[in-house]
Amino acid sequence: MTDPSRDARANALLDVVQEDSNRRLKIFLGAAPGVGKTYAMLSAARELKRQGVDVVIGLVETHGRAETAALLEGLEVLPRRTLTYQGRDFTEFDPDAALARKPAILLVDELAHRNVPGSRHERRWQDIAELLDAGIEVYTALNVQHLESLNDQVRRITGITVRETVPDAFLDRARDIVLIDLPPRELIGRLRQGKVYVPETAAAALDAFFSPTNLGALRELAVDTVAGHVDSDLREHMLARGGAMPVRRRVMAAIDGHAQSEYLVRIARRIAERRGAPWSVVFVDTGATLDHARRERVDTAMRLARRLGGDASVLRGHAIADELLVHADREGVGQIILGRTRERVLARMLGRSLTQQLLRRGAHLELTIIATPTERVRARKRLRLMPARGRRDEYIFATVVTAIAIGLAFIADRYLSVANLALIFLTAVMTVAVRTRMAVAVYTAILCFIGYNFFFAPPRYTLAIANSDDVLAVVLFLLVALICSRLATRLASQVESLRAAHDHSHALLTLGQRLATSPDADGVHEVGAAALAHGLRCEAAILSRDVEHHLQVAANSSRTLALTTQDMAAAEWCEQHAEPAGRFTDTLNGARCWMLPLGTDERHLGVAALRFENGNSPDIERRSLALAMVQDIGQALERARLASELEGARVQGETERLRNALLSSVSHDLRSPLASMIGSAGTLSSYWQQLPAQERQELLDAILGEGQRLDRYIQNLLDMTRLGHGTLKLNRDWTDAAEIVASAITRLRKLFPELRVDTMLPSETVLLFVHPALIEQALFNILENAARFSPPGEAVRVIVRVAGDRLFMDVIDRGPGIPEDERARIFDMFYSVARGDRAPQGTGLGLAICRGMIGAHGGSVEALPGEGVGTTIRISLPLPAPPTP
Numbered sequence: 001m002t003d004p005s006r007d008a009r010a011n012a013l014l015d016v017v018q019e020d021s022n023r024r025l026k027i028f029l030g031a032a033p034g035v036g037k038t039y040a041m042l043s044a045a046r047e048l049k050r051q052g053v054d055v056v057i058g059l060v061e062t063h064g065r066a067e068t069a070a071l072l073e074g075l076e077v078l079p080r081r082t083l084t085y086q087g088r089d090f091t092e093f094d095p096d097a098a099l100a101r102k103p104a105i106l107l108v109d110e111l112a113h114r115n116v117p118g119s120r121h122e123r124r125w126q127d128i129a130e131l132l133d134a135g136i137e138v139y140t141a142l143n144v145q146h147l148e149s150l151n152d153q154v155r156r157i158t159g160i161t162v163r164e165t166v167p168d169a170f171l172d173r174a175r176d177i178v179l180i181d182l183p184p185r186e187l188i189g190r191l192r193q194g195k196v197y198v199p200e201t202a203a204a205a206l207d208a209f210f211s212p213t214n215l216g217a218l219r220e221l222a223v224d225t226v227a228g229h230v231d232s233d234l235r236e237h238m239l240a241r242g243g244a245m246p247v248r249r250r251v252m253a254a255i256d257g258h259a260q261s262e263y264l265v266r267i268a269r270r271i272a273e274r275r276g277a278p279w280s281v282v283f284v285d286t287g288a289t290l291d292h293a294r295r296e297r298v299d300t301a302m303r304l305a306r307r308l309g310g311d312a313s314v315l316r317g318h319a320i321a322d323e324l325l326v327h328a329d330r331e332g333v334g335q336i337i338l339g340r341t342r343e344r345v346l347a348r349m350l351g352r353s354l355t356q357q358l359l360r361r362g363a364h365l366e367l368t369i370i371a372t373p374t375e376r377v378r379a380r381k382r383l384r385l386m387p388a389r390g391r392r393d394e395y396i397f398a399t400v401v402t403a404i405a406i407g408l409a410f411i412a413d414r415y416l417s418v419a420n421l422a423l424i425f426l427t428a429v430m431t432v433a434v435r436t437r438m439a440v441a442v443y444t445a446i447l448c449f450i451g452y453n454f455f456f457a458p459p460r461y462t463l464a465i466a467n468s469d470d471v472l473a474v475v476l477f478l479l480v481a482l483i484c485s486r487l488a489t490r491l492a493s494q495v496e497s498l499r500a501a502h503d504h505s506h507a508l509l510t511l512g513q514r515l516a517t518s519p520d521a522d523g524v525h526e527v528g529a530a531a532l533a534h535g536l537r538c539e540a541a542i543l544s545r546d547v548e549h550h551l552q553v554a555a556n557s558s559r560t561l562a563l564t565t566q567d568m569a570a571a572e573w574c575e576q577h578a579e580p581a582g583r584f585t586d587t588l589n590g591a592r593c594w595m596l597p598l599g600t601d602e603r604h605l606g607v608a609a610l611r612f613e614n615g616n617s618p619d620i621e622r623r624s625l626a627l628a629m630v631q632d633i634g635q636a637l638e639r640a641r642l643a644s645e646l647e648g649a650r651v652q653g654e655t656e657r658l659r660n661a662l663l664s665s666v667s668h669d670l671r672s673p674l675a676s677m678i679g680s681a682g683t684l685s686s687y688w689q690q691l692p693a694q695e696r697q698e699l700l701d702a703i704l705g706e707g708q709r710l711d712r713y714i715q716n717l718l719d720m721t722r723l724g725h726g727t728l729k730l731n732r733d734w735t736d737a738a739e740i741v742a743s744a745i746t747r748l749r750k751l752f753p754e755l756r757v758d759t760m761l762p763s764e765t766v767l768l769f770v771h772p773a774l775i776e777q778a779l780f781n782i783l784e785n786a787a788r789f790s791p792p793g794e795a796v797r798v799i800v801r802v803a804g805d806r807l808f809m810d811v812i813d814r815g816p817g818i819p820e821d822e823r824a825r826i827f828d829m830f831y832s833v834a835r836g837d838r839a840p841q842g843t844g845l846g847l848a849i850c851r852g853m854i855g856a857h858g859g860s861v862e863a864l865p866g867e868g869v870g871t872t873i874r875i876s877l878p879l880p881a882p883p884t885p
Contacts, residue, residue, distance in 0.1 A: 006862035024137040025128070025174045027111065029144060029226060034190055035142035035182040038062070038109055042071035045107055045139065050881040056312035058138075059093040061110055076103075083116045090116045095127045099134055106131060112146035112164040125166050132173060142166065144222040149269040149308055152262075157217045159559060169309030171229065184215035185523075212526050222762045228273045249334020251279040253305075254324055257294040260339040260370075261301035267370055268337050269308045277334075279625040280311035282327060284320045321357035328365060335366040394436045395443065400789050401428050402447040409456060415753060425452050429480050438486060445480070496816060504628070507532045507535035511629055515636040524640055525606075530632040531609060533557035535629060536622055542633070544606035551575060554606065562610060566591040571607045578604065584617050594618075596626065598634040605637040606844070673706035680706075705751075737766040737800055737807060744779040745798070754785045756795040766802055769880040770857050778861075780848040782873045783809045785847060789815030789871075802879065809875040817867045818871050823863035847873075 008867035028037040036059060037492055045055045057077040062069040078101060081094040092115055097105055108131075113124040121127050128138050144152040148165040155161050171177070182190075255261040265281055273277035283298050290298070302312040317323040328336060336358065349692065358367055405428035408423045425448035433441035452467050453463055511531040517647050518524045525542040532540035539561040544554040551571055553563065563571070570582035574595035582591035592611055599605035612618055680699040688696065745757050768775070786796045794814040801808050818826060851861045859877040866872050 004765060010161055024132050024135070026137070026139045026176045027171065027174045028139070028141045028178050028180050029034045029222055030141070030182075031144055031222040032187060032215055033143060034187055035180050037143075037180045039065075039071065040139055040178065040180050041067050041107060041109070041139050042068065042075075045075060045105070046071060048105060048656075052103040056098075056101060056106050058098050058106045058108040059110075059122065060107060062852050085116050085118060085120050092116055092119055093124065093127060095120065098131055098136065102134070102136060105137045105139060109138045109141050111142040112166050114164050123164075123166075125170050129170070129173075144218055144225055147171070147225065148223055148304075149266045149273075150225075150490050152266055153221065154218070158184075158214050167307050168273070169307070169308070171225075172309065174229070177226050177229045179222060181219065181222070184212045184219065187215060188212070212523070213530060249277060250332050250737045251275065251277050251329070251335045251337065252324075252328060252333040253279070253281045253337040254320075255281060255298065255301050256339070257283065257290060257298040257301075258339070259297070261297050261302055264337060264339050265305045265308065265310070266300050268305075269310060271335070271337065271368070278311075280313060280331070280333075281305040282313045282315055282324070286318055286320065286325045287316075321354055321361065323395065325361060325365075333365070335368060337368045337370060339370050340349045394440045395747070397446065398432045398436065398440050401432050402444060402451060405448060406427070406455060409452070413456060422452060425449075426480055433480065433483075434487070438482065441482070504621065507531070507534050508628055508632065511535070511632055515632065518636065518640070520644070521637055521640045522554070524633065524636045528608070528629075528636070529555035529557045531631075532610060532626070532629055536610060536612075536618070536626055537611065537620075538731075541593075541609040541687060543575070543609060544604060545604075546597075549832040551607070562607075563609060564592060567593045567595075567609065569576070570595045571609060575604050575607045582609075594626075596630045598630060598637055600634075603638065603641075605634055605641070617789045640732060643833065673710040676706045677703050677710075731771050732769050734767050734769055735772045735773060737762075737768055739808075740768070740772060740776050740779060741798055741800060741809070744776050744783055747776075747780050748783045748787060751784065755787050755790065756793075757783075758795045758797045760797070760799045760801075762800060762802055766800070766807060768807065768877060770877070774853045775857070775877075778853040779809065779811070779875065781847060781850045782861075786811050786813035786815070786871070786873070789813055791815070805877055805879050807877045809877075811873045811875075812866055812870060814866065814870040816862055817866055817869060820865075827862055850875075 028035045028041045044061065045057070050054045055075065055077050057072065059078075059080065060068075060072065062072070078094060078097045081092040081097070083090050087364055093108060094878050097107075108124065108128055111125050111128065115122060115124060115127070121130070128140060131138050144150065145158070145162050146164055146166050147168055149168045151162060151165060180522065185586065251268055251272040253264045255264055268279050268281065270426055281301065283302070302314075305312045313327070315323040315327055323335060327333070338355065338358075353652055355367070358365070402425075405425050409424045412424060413421060429441065429445050429448055432444040450463070454461060457467065511527070514527040514531060515524060518527050521544070525544065529540045529542045534537070539558045541557065541561055541563065542555045543551050543563075546552050551568065566588065567582065569595070570588040570591040573588060574581040574597050578597045578600060579587070580594065580596050581587040582593050582595040583589060584594050593609040594611070596608045596610065597604070598608060610626060682700045684699050685694060686693070691699075741759060741761065745759070748757065783796065783798070789814045790796055797810075797812040799808075799812070800809040801810075847861070854861050856876065857877060859875065861876075862874050864872040
């Protein structure tokens with residue numbers, strides 16, 4: 001007999017293997033342009049090319065980035081085809097050329113690109129789908145905002161509607177999704193340096209799309225997308241291996257054709273993707289006539305569901321809840337997603353609303369109610385109108401309670417023989433008093449007295465009072481109402497005060513946490529504007545002085561907040577006098593914004609501009625919170641200013657130290673060889689005839705040696721200048737590592753003819769793709785340093801070896817060595833002025849230049865302990881792929 005579970009696992013494993021073989025797509029996903037997707041894709045292509053894989057560039061957009069364009073060297077690039085549209089020529093990716101070439105791997109950039117009209121496909125992802133069907137593996141790049149299911153979320157985050165989208169179902173064809181991530185601050189830095197867009201475009205992007213808040217939210221969406229893909233793959237492999245898996249129940253979204261329908265479809269797709277479950281969208285047609293707009297919204301939502309990879313069905317029946325439950329049982333639905341339905345108040349009171357029916361009858365289902373953006377806006381409007389509606393509801397509640405009390409009194413009077421019916425009405429008054437305000441409690445007391453007096457107090461069915469006890473009942477009703485309502489009002493006031501205090505402290509705590517992570521004034525401005533807008537429920541902006549001392553907007557929480565001339569005048573007055581101005585004040589109150597100063601009378605740090613909706617004056621709690629938040633922002637700006645000044649002072653001190661060291665070194669190292677040269681030349685000039693030939697030759701050799709020493713020193717200064725300004729050009733060429741070592745040793749022997757140098761080189765030729773002269777100069781500097789410290793008769797050893805993908809050159813001397821805590825500092829400029837493993841006549845530039853030259857080639861230099869005694873200086877260089885013949 002066969003084991004059914006084993007057969008199921010075998011079939012699942014075969015399905016996974018078959019699906020993996022059909023997946024030939026690799027997507028490099030990023031949160032925004034400029035994070036390095038194309039660079040990472042090209043780097044991966046070059047590595048595959050080095051391994052012998054047939055890699056071809058179908059289309060790559062470098063956007064003028066030099067470092068990205070450099071990666072195209074050595075890779076085959078397919079020609080683009082030219083299309084004419086509206087009298088202009090455009091170049092596009094040529095899928096026919098790719099199909100004819102049919103490489104193992106093809107790189108096609110910008111997956112979401114819309115092709116020029118006249119192309120075979122409207123979108124580039126459709127071109128790539130054709131290549132995948134033809135058996136070509138494709139590498140491509142995509143920004144997360146182009147995913148179809150994230151369209152609404154991206155619009156809410158950035159305020160921009162993305163038109164070029166890719167169906168989420170297409171991502172299901174990806175074998176790998178590689179997340180290319182970059183922190184928002186680094187990305188903004190790249191943008192300001194012109195590494196993402198040209199300067200004109202970069203300035204506009206910084207003001208719009210590339211804000212820290214937007215980038216952080218998009219970064220979270222990208223991580224979530226990759227995590228969902230990884231989770232889906234994990235589920236498939238666990239199922240194939242027979243691992244325990246949760247039940248995969250279908251997710252179903254029920255739409256009604258109103259404005260939130262498309263939003264629900266996208267939410268259903270995201271929820272189903274996280275769960276790794278199939279999903280569908282249904283609409284229940286009850287036979288009612290639908291207007292054209294609603295029918296069109298239903299059709300649009302259905303098309304969107306199919307495009308995103310879900311099923312779409314129309315159910316027909318009179319009872320919506322019945323049809324949804326029957327369909328859920330038939331299709332194995334485990335979760336139903338609903339928007340907030342528009343139902344009558346009476347239906348909710350009777351428990352007949354759709355949500356209540358599904359909750360009561362669908363105990364086996366998970367019900368998710370989604371608050372759509374439209375409903376949230378409507379709810380906020382209702383919240384602002386709550387006081388008026390609240391008073392009406394309280395009086396209705398009091399009337400209903402009084403009616404119930406009268407009914408209970410009739411029952412008690414007829415069947416229970418209750419001695420004092422006034423107790424029932426007294427209980428009703430207390431019930432209303434503890435839950436409402438004093439005015440409502442008094443209203444209830446009056447109603448209860450009238451009801452009690454009219455129906456139960458003799459003479460009945462009249463308002464006459466014949467018994468003095470009934471007068472006492474009226475007084476008791478009023479007293480109970482006043483006392484209980486007073487206590488209830490006090491309790492409600494305390495609760496409201498506690499809630500306001502909690503909101504106040506939470507807003508300040510959140511602001512403090514965010515300000516603590518802001519390292520500079522720009523970050524404080526962004527965080528402060530966002531926190532003011534969120535905590536005070538208003539539009540906020542932070543203004544500060546620019547380099548020309550003009551007051552400008554440094555951060556804005558809303559693109560709709562545009563400051564008028566009156567606003568700017570109020571901001572100028574507020575900043576100069578360190579006092580509030582503008583709206584809600586006595587100074588320039590014609591402005592639309594309330595201006596609050598940041599800083600103190602002595603230190604002006606900017607202005608916070610607040611604009612409240614409809615120009616309504618904020619209450620005392622919001623005013624107090626605004627002043628506290630502005631004070632915290634001002635303190636954070638002051639800390640940022642002090643930190644900046646401290647850093648400036650540190651840099652100035654370091655610059656002064658280096659300047660003094662440079663002057664000291666230059667004055668000594670220029671004067672010493674010049675004095676020797678002048679003295680030798682003067683001796684020759686005065687005593688040429690009297691000096692023997694041997695002494696004349698020694699003086700000439702001294703002049704030549706000191707001149708060469710002076711030339712090397714000046715060359716070192718020039719090299720350090722080029723390294724510091726980034727103008728040192730690398731004219732790379734293929735060269736043998738042994739030749740570099742031999743050339744450097746030959747130069748060294750001219751200075752130290754008595755020095756013995758022992759070399760240990762690889763048996764095979766090791767090729768480097770470097771600037772030969774610079775590497776030779778770096779090695780020579782290290783050899784010269786070792787020679788000056790080697791004891792007489794001791795050899796300097798040079799060991800060259802290959803380990804993995806790197807070449808190591810070790811220069812070993814038998815000198816006094818370097819203390820462990822000094823090894824890293826010997827590569828600093830002019831360090832030998834104080835201490836270090838240098839000769840007294842050293843300038844302290846040799847090893848610093850060495851580190852700069854080797855670092856320009858992607859290598860490193862480090863100081864290590866010697867073999868027992870002495871020092872080992874190790875050069876590490878990357879080994880490139882060998883040149884193709």
